[in-house]
Amino acid sequence: MERHSGITKETLLNLKEKLKDGVLPQWVLADRDMYDLEIKQVFGKTWQFLAHESELKEPGSYVTRWIANDPILLTKTKSGEIKAFLNSCTHRGTLLCTADSGKQKSFTCPFHGWTYNNEGGLVGIAVGNKVYGEEMNKEDWNLRPVPNVDSYQGMIFGNLDPNAESLSDYLGNMKWYLDMMLGRSDGGMEVQGSPQRYVVEANWKVTAENFESDPYHVQFTHKSSKELGIAPNDPFFPGHGHQVVLDNGHGINLVQFDDTGVSPIPYQGMPESMWPMFQKNLNEAQNDMVKDTFFVGGVYPNLGFLQFSLPLLDSEPGLYNFLNFRVWRPLAPDKVEVWSWHLIDKDAPEEYKEKSYVTFLGTFGPSGLLEQDDAEIWSRVTQASNGIMAQNKDLSYNSFLNYLMGMDRVQPNEDFPGPGVAYPLCFLDTLSRSMHKKWIDLLLAESPVKEEVR
Numbered sequence: 469m470e471r472h473s474g475i476t477k478e479t480l481l482n483l484k485e486k487l488k489d490g491v492l493p494q495w496v497l498a499d500r501d502m503y504d505l506e507i508k509q510v511f512g513k514t515w516q517f518l519a520h521e522s523e524l525k526e527p528g529s530y531v532t533r534w535i536a537n538d539p540i541l542l543t544k545t546k547s548g549e550i551k552a553f554l555n556s557c558t559h560r561g562t563l564l565c566t567a568d569s570g571k572q573k574s575f576t577c578p579f580h581g582w583t584y585n586n587e588g589g590l591v592g593i594a595v596g597n598k599v600y601g602e603e604m605n606k607e608d609w610n611l612r613p614v615p616n617v618d619s620y621q622g623m624i625f626g627n628l629d630p631n632a633e634s635l636s637d638y639l640g641n642m643k644w645y646l647d648m649m650l651g652r653s654d655g656g657m658e659v660q661g662s663p664q665r666y667v668v669e670a671n672w673k674v675t676a677e678n679f680e681s682d683p684y685h686v687q688f689t690h691k692s693s694k695e696l697g698i699a700p701n702d703p704f705f706p707g708h709g710h711q712v713v714l715d716n717g718h719g720i721n722l723v724q725f726d727d728t729g730v731s732p733i734p735y736q737g738m739p740e741s742m743w744p745m746f747q748k749n750l751n752e753a754q755n756d757m758v759k760d761t762f763f764v765g766g767v768y769p770n771l772g773f774l775q776f777s778l779p780l781l782d783s784e785p786g787l788y789n790f791l792n793f794r795v796w797r798p799l800a801p802d803k804v805e806v807w808s809w810h811l812i813d814k815d816a817p818e819e820y821k822e823k824s825y826v827t828f829l830g831t832f833g834p835s836g837l838l839e840q841d842d843a844e845i846w847s848r849v850t851q852a853s854n855g856i857m858a859q860n861k862d863l864s865y866n867s868f869l870n871y872l873m874g875m876d877r878v879q880p881n882e883d884f885p886g887p888g889v890a891y892p893l894c895f896l897d898t899l900s901r902s903m904h905k906k907w908i909d910l911l912l913a914e915s916p917v918k919e920e921v922r
Contacts, residue, residue: 475501477912484908490872490897492904497671497869498853503801506672509911510769511536515616515625515638517771517795518542520809522622522658523569524550528586531569533807534797535628540614541565541575542624543586550619552626553588553611564611568662584611621650622657623793640715641887642767648754649763649775649791652746655814657791660825664808666834670846671853672770672798673907675806678846679774679794680766681899683707683721684873689841698778698837700725707895709761710881712888717768717906719888719899722761731760737777737787739820742813753885765899768906770796778831780823788820788827802850808832871897871904 486493496502516535523531524544532555533540539555541564557564557577564584565575574591576583583592588611593600616627618635620643625635632638639646650657668675678685683706686699699705702725709724725731735743735758747755757763763775772794777787791811796804810828812821831838852858874896884890891898 475499475505475911480908480912484912487901487904487908490870490875490901492869492871494853494869495859497674498801498850498858500801503671503798505911506907507536507798509913510907511628511798513627513629513632513910513913514769515618515627515632515635515767517623517767517793518552518617518626519624520622520657520659520793520811521550521619521624522656522814526571528571528573529569530565530571530586532565532567534805535614535626536798538628539563540626541611543588545587550617550624551586551588552614552617552624554614556612557582558590558609558611582609588613621646623650638716639767640718642714642716642718642720644754644887645712645714645720645763645765648750648758649773652749652754652758653742653813653815654745654749657811658814660810660812660821660828664829664834665805667799667803667805668843668846669802670804670843670850671802672796672804674846674849675796675804675842676766676768676770676772677900677903678842679772679796680764681711681719681721681897681903683711683723683764683894685845689845692837692841698831702726704895706762706764707893709894710884710890710892711894711896711899712765712884712886712890713898713902714888717903718766719902720763720765721894721899722757722890723764723894724761729760733777733787734759736762736775736789738789738813739817742815745815757886768903769910770798772796774832778827780827780830786823788824790824790828792828792832802854804846806834808834871900873897875901 483493518533518540519531519542524542527544527546527548530541530543533542540552541555542550542552544550555564557579559577559582560579562577562579564577574583574585581594582590585591590606590609614626615630616632618625620635620639686706687703706723708727710722712720712722735746746758750758766772774792777789779787793809793811795807797807799805810825812824830836833839874893878891878893878896880889881892
């Protein structure tokens with residue numbers, strides 16, 4: 469069976485059996501045929517994070533984003549409704565709006581001058597009466613809307629599949645944890661600055677899995693942060709806590725400082741004046757988690773989040789909390805564009821917000837201390853997945869990645885107060901295996917793969 473002839477159904481079923489044993493063949497991290505199938509079956513069928521409502525503050529505001537290869541234009545209409553369209557002129561398909569964000573009432577195509585309002589309607593055609601005549605129905609040429617757009621806790625998602633399940637159903641029990649992160653303050657969260665964007669030579673599965681489900685890498689990848697005193701020197705940090713497997717490949721790591729379960733930095737270093745507000749807006753279990761844990765996880769397939777407190781990278785004392793959302797936008801089998809947002813409570817003091825943003829840039833910005841560590845490793849994994857030995861189809865001799873850590877050994881905590889299946893340890897591969905199970909299920913769902921030729 470030659471893999472280079474295309475991904476067959478037999479290939480996918482073979483992968484599914486391997487995943488049941490905790491094995492992910494390494495070739496899937498760099499294969500062009502697999503990547504092309506993922507664009508259709510994963511990114512064409514799942515809910516994708518596009519923006520936060522705070523990025524579209526006023527009517528006329530807009531931002532441009534992507535769902536894999538599809539350019540998306542999000543606008544806030546005069547009535548305050550947020551709409552999303554394919555960012556492509558309906559006349560000849562030109563990319564309509566090239567700016568990242570702004571505020572305007574209409575968008576004019578640079579090719580032939582067709583103009584659309586921020587509700588997607590075609591409102592102007594250059595010398596239209598003479599070229600197209602009075603009988604042209606402009607409504608037939610309106611911008612194409614994204615089939616499904618919805619929001620949760622200020623997070624705007626889009627889905628290219630017109631038959632997709634609702635966003636609420638897709639998020640499932642992840643909503644409980646999003647409520648905890650995004651709903652702790654009266655005013656909610658807001659984006660500071662514009663999303664950071666940069667390209668890494670890595671496969672999107674490598675970045676998503678490492679960021680969302682792999683606290684185990686901190687010991688070596690981020691060794692310098694421990695040497696600088698940014699992270700605890702405990703050799704088991706951040707293994708303390710719970711890894712929680714949720715619906716649809718989503719999950720979260722609730723990281724604790726040590727095995728006592730009590731944080732020496734209550735409420736992740738947020739100002740003490742805000743603590744009563746958190747206690748009011750969260751239930752008891754959520755409040756305890758916000759008070760004593762840090763959060764690292766993701767919404768499948770490619771939205772990661774981290775809510776952490778870190779020091780400013782200078783001599784000034786103190787820790788500053790931030791919520792980092794990031795999207796891994798696939799560009800090629802070995803290339804991903806990282807979109808990274810900084811969010812903080814609207815109700816936080818302005819000085820605290822500013823220092824939170826500086827802390828984020830110094831650690832998880834494109835040139836941040838921790839981000840550079842990760843990007844180097846992501847690239848190395850993908851580079852090592854391109855070779856002949858990594859592509860060997862005979863998996864008995866394949867160079868593969870094992871996902872066996874904790875398998876059949878660490879049992880869930882039945883007394884865990886939140887939803888999901890919670891394991892009392894963060895150094896596990898349970899969430900990685902859940903992500904890969906969702907991945908193979910999506911690839912096999914009405915998959916347009918070739919049947920095996922015999």
